[in-house]
Amino acid sequence: MLNTKRRKETDQVSSVIPVYQSLYSNKDHSSDPNWLRETRDAGMSAFAGQGFPSVRNEKWKYTNLASLSAGDFIAVEPENDAFKIGPKSAWAEARMVFVNGVYREELSDINALKGQVKVVRLHHSLSTMKDYFGFLVDTALPTVGLNSALMQDGYRVVVADKAKIDGILELVFANSGHKNAVFPRNSLKLGKGSELTLVERHVGQGSYFTNSVGEVDVQDGAKFHHYRLQDDDISAISLSHSFVRVGADALYDNFALSTGAKLARNEISCVIEGEGGHLNLLGAYLISDAADGKGQTCDTTTFIDHAVANTTSKEIYKGVLDGRGHGVFQGKILVREDAQKIEGNQLSRALMLSDKAEINTKPELEIYADDVICSHGATVGDLDEEGLFYLRSRGIPKTKARALLVKSFVGEVLEEIHNEAIREAFTEHASNWLVANAEG
Amino acid sequence: MLKISNLHAAIESVNKPILKGVDLEIGTGEIHAIMGPNGSGKSTLSYVLSGRDGYEVTGGSVDFAGQDLMDMEPEERAAAGLFLAFQYPVEIPGVQTMTFLRTALNEIKKARGEKEIDAVGFLKFVREKCKSLNISDDMMRRAVNVGFSGGEKKRNETLQMAVLEPKLAILDETDSGLDIDALRVVADGVNALRSENRSMLVITHYQRLLDYIVPDKVHVMANGRIVKSGGKELALELEEHGYAQYEAA
Ligand SMILES: Nc1ncnc2c1ncn2[C@@H]1O[C@H](COP(=O)(O)OP(=O)(O)OP(=O)(O)O)[C@@H](O)[C@H]1O
Ligand SMILES: [Mg+2]
Numbered sequence: 001m002l003n004t005k006r007r008k009e010t011d012q013v014s015s016v017i018p019v020y021q022s023l024y025s026n027k028d029h030s031s032d033p034n035w036l037r038e039t040r041d042a043g044m045s046a047f048a049g050q051g052f053p054s055v056r057n058e059k060w061k062y063t064n065l066a067s068l069s070a071g072d073f074i075a076v077e078p079e080n081d082a083f084k085i086g087p088k089s090a091w092a093e094a095r096m097v098f099v100n101g102v103y104r105e106e107l108s109d110i111n112a113l114k115g116q117v118k119v120v121r122l123h124h125s126l127s128t129m130k131d132y133f134g135f136l137v138d139t140a141l142p143t144v145g146l147n148s149a150l151m152q153d154g155y156r157v158v159v160a161d162k163a164k165i166d167g168i169l170e171l172v173f174a175n176s177g178h179k180n181a182v183f184p185r186n187s188l189k190l191g192k193g194s195e196l197t198l199v200e201r202h203v204g205q206g207s208y209f210t211n212s213v214g215e216v217d218v219q220d221g222a223k224f225h226h227y228r229l230q231d232d233d234i235s236a237i238s239l240s241h242s243f244v245r246v247g248a249d250a251l252y253d254n255f256a257l258s259t260g261a262k263l264a265r266n267e268i269s270c271v272i273e274g275e276g277g278h279l280n281l282l283g284a285y286l287i288s289d290a291a292d293g294k295g296q297t298c299d300t301t302t303f304i305d306h307a308v309a310n311t312t313s314k315e316i317y318k319g320v321l322d323g324r325g326h327g328v329f330q331g332k333i334l335v336r337e338d339a340q341k342i343e344g345n346q347l348s349r350a351l352m353l354s355d356k357a358e359i360n361t362k363p364e365l366e367i368y369a370d371d372v373i374c375s376h377g378a379t380v381g382d383l384d385e386e387g388l389f390y391l392r393s394r395g396i397p398k399t400k401a402r403a404l405l406v407k408s409f410v411g412e413v414l415e416e417i418h419n420e421a422i423r424e425a426f427t428e429h430a431s432n433w434l435v436a437n438a439e440g
Numbered sequence: 441m442l443k444i445s446n447l448h449a450a451i452e453s454v455n456k457p458i459l460k461g462v463d464l465e466i467g468t469g470e471i472h473a474i475m476g477p478n479g480s481g482k483s484t485l486s487y488v489l490s491g492r493d494g495y496e497v498t499g500g501s502v503d504f505a506g507q508d509l510m511d512m513e514p515e516e517r518a519a520a521g522l523f524l525a526f527q528y529p530v531e532i533p534g535v536q537t538m539t540f541l542r543t544a545l546n547e548i549k550k551a552r553g554e555k556e557i558d559a560v561g562f563l564k565f566v567r568e569k570c571k572s573l574n575i576s577d578d579m580m581r582r583a584v585n586v587g588f589s590g591g592e593k594k595r596n597e598t599l600q601m602a603v604l605e606p607k608l609a610i611l612d613e614t615d616s617g618l619d620i621d622a623l624r625v626v627a628d629g630v631n632a633l634r635s636e637n638r639s640m641l642v643i644t645h646y647q648r649l650l651d652y653i654v655p656d657k658v659h660v661m662a663n664g665r666i667v668k669s670g671g672k673e674l675a676l677e678l679e680e681h682g683y684a685q686y687e688a689a
Contacts, residue, residue: 395518408534
């Protein structure tokens with residue numbers, strides 16, 4: 001019995017590899033420079049060697065990519081343009097729009113930031129990126145390898161030293177179509193002492209698979225506020241892996257709000273390389289049943305490498321799980337041998353609104369220095385019955401009282417969003433989810 | 441206003457009878473006090489009246505202004521004019537006291553088909569009540585009861601009562617844990633709400649409170665029943681002789 005099952009999994013893994021291999025070999029890469037072709041080839045080999053990670057892989061223990069391994073997602077309708085993209089968000093100064101992974105100039109508007117910051121589509125600057133492309137990523141990872149092999153577009157943002165950009169840059173990733181696979185690739189560099197606020201919005205319609213990879217270089221003294229709203233279709237699979245380098249006295253401030261996708265994984269791997277570097281990894285996810293009646297999965301996996309002394313990190317994730325929602329939090333903090341005077345605080349809290357919801361939490365501290373303050377906490381709880389009765393005894397109806405308690409639960413982390421306009425926009429998005437989902 | 445007849449109630453989880461035939465009638469505009477030893481069922485009675493989960497009503501009935509109270513949801517009871525000042529007020533992190541109070545008032549108004557009050561109008565209305573109860577703006581901005589001292593929590597309960605203007609207010613040991621000055625403030629707040637169409641049920645261990653809030657009637661609760669009723673002089677008698685004679689019964 002067990003053997004049969006194992007063979008079946010192996011079959012699935014091997015069956016999807018040739019599909020992506022032929023997708024890769026059918027693409028024309030003749031215009032790519034040599035170094036890029038080599039990078040793509042290496043990426044494809046990394047993927048072909050193992051396929052999508054299975055639940056036997058320790059890092060993917062709780063998040064099952066079986067439907068990817070079974071080849072459910074390949075580029076079937078890459079030209080599908082069904083998702084309607086509205087106007088630029090009110091808080092945005094400029095925006096770039098990518099549809100099915102490809103930049104769309106007629107939907108974008110980057111003029112307002114011209115001259116202040118370099119904002120281009122990756123496709124156009126690839127040939128000049130020999131020293132940057134892939135310099136932070138772990139190329140051995142199959143999902144990263146697959147992205148390197150098949151990526152064609154994304155954003156490239158370069159902020160000059162000391163440039164402080166006030167206007168918010170909005171990046172929209174809209175996907176649509178049936179079984180499409182898209183591979184956005186993004187690259188960011190904040191020069192010394194610069195500052196930028198950037199918001200990614202992931203939206204779409206249909207059963208697509210998006211596998212994006214980003215590289216973020218926050219140089220000495222720079223501040224980068226990186227916000228991400230993942231509102232993908234609840235039939236979609238949405239994988240994202242960001243690799244971040246933080247320099248001395250620099251700040252990487254990340255907030256991820258996730259409500260979409262059938263299966264989502266937001267993975268962030270950071271190394272703090274300069275003294276005085278600080279990291280905020282914050283987020284909230286609100287999930288319930290997916291389109292197929294099974295639960296949505298939302299996986300947050302983070303890795304923080306305190307490579308030098310006097311660095312700090314703060315990590316807070318809050319999940320609201322209704323229906324058959326399945327949350328995963330894996331957070332690893334590494335403090336290297338000579339990295340003294342480190343402070344790293346990690347907290348994962350989940351609120352279960354249904355007894356069919358499920359959460360897996362795996363905090364991991366690996367500490368080789370002694371002058372270190374590191375904490376991690378994980379709580380899983382139901383709605384507070386005492387509080388609920390108190391509110392109802394004051395005349396607040398049950399549904400509203402529940403919504404108030406849930407809102408205050410996620411509100412605590414939404415409060416941490418540095419930019420006021422984004423804080424309001426994200427709070428509204430979470431409230432809308434509550435109105436639509438958490439009633440009863 | 442309130443007529444409790446032979447009320448029996450048990451704690452569901454452990455199937456333990458607590459109220460064993462409570463009879464109590466409070467007329468419109470009257471103030472009644474309940475005294476009685478620890479564990480006699482006073483808080484249980486107030487919870488059962490306000491509709492908290494976890495109790496099974498095994499017998500008897502409660503009529504509140506012509507309605508069968510036991511058939512109603514907690515929020516419906518509040519809309520009908522019932523208010524409980526909790527012995528142990530609950531902390532609600534992340535919900536601002538001001539927002540909480542305005543939501544409660546407007547939900548009650550909505551349920552009664554009255555016009556809701558806007559934020560500015562509410563602020564004016566609540567400021568005055570706060571002033572008389574010695575409640576600072578800062579407290580109103582903080583999360584409901586979070587980090588409030590014992591006395592502040594009790595003052596906050598009194599404020600909620602003043603804002604929601606109930607027909608029947610049950611005060612469960614609102615005087616416990618108050619210093620002399622705070623007791624005065626709370627008692628004044630309660631007295632300000634005294635009116636010929638508002639009734640009150642005051643649960644207390646101390647005759648001192650009844651010097652300030654003078655009751656029409658005093659009842660002794662022991663072992664899940666009202667075992668004796670009398671005028672305000674009964675409180676003095678209890679202060680002197682204790683509950684021994686009632687507990688034996
Ligand atoms: N969840 C529970 N499980 C078991 N027994 C309970 C539970 N809750 C209350 N009781 C019991 O019910 C009885 C009545 O409690 P109640 O709180 O009503 O007393 P009280 O008269 O208000 O006392 P006090 O004067 O101390 O406030 C007590 O014996 C108490 O231990
Ligand atoms: Mg009590």
